[in-house]
């Protein structure tokens with residue numbers, strides 16, 4: 281019984297110290313990444329932001345080539361289980377090859 285009382289008293293204390301700790305960090309504001317407009321932009325936004333930020337795409341170096349993009353997209357599907365219909369993959373690869381590194 282005593283142990284229960286001690287735990288009941290300790291939990292709010294732990295929670296309170298957690299709140300105090302997280303308040304000590306000044307976190308950067310969350311950025312919303314948008315892709316440049318163009319054919320394929322909507323498909324890339326819909327399919328590629330499901331698991332990670334779109335800045336995984338926009339921070340890749342320019343000039344990777346459409347083949348490299350196609351193989352990255354295949355990796356997302358085959359290795360990580362992304363659900364991207366086959367007919368959309370080439371459109372996204374062509375789009376990313378065109379826009380990544382242009383801004």
Ligand code: HEC
Nearest residue numbers: 327328330331332336337340352353356360361362363372
């Ligand atoms: C099912 C989840 C999922 C989806 C959907 C997804 N990715 Fe990824 N992606 C990952 C994971 C997991 C990683 C590796 C994360 C890490 O290493 O931090 C990754 C990493 C990446 C990287 C970093 C380089 C690399 O090869 O690891 C790029 C570029 C990338 N993804 C592009 C895309 C593009 C383009 C799309 C849309 C066509 C997409 N991702 C959709 C899961 C996904």
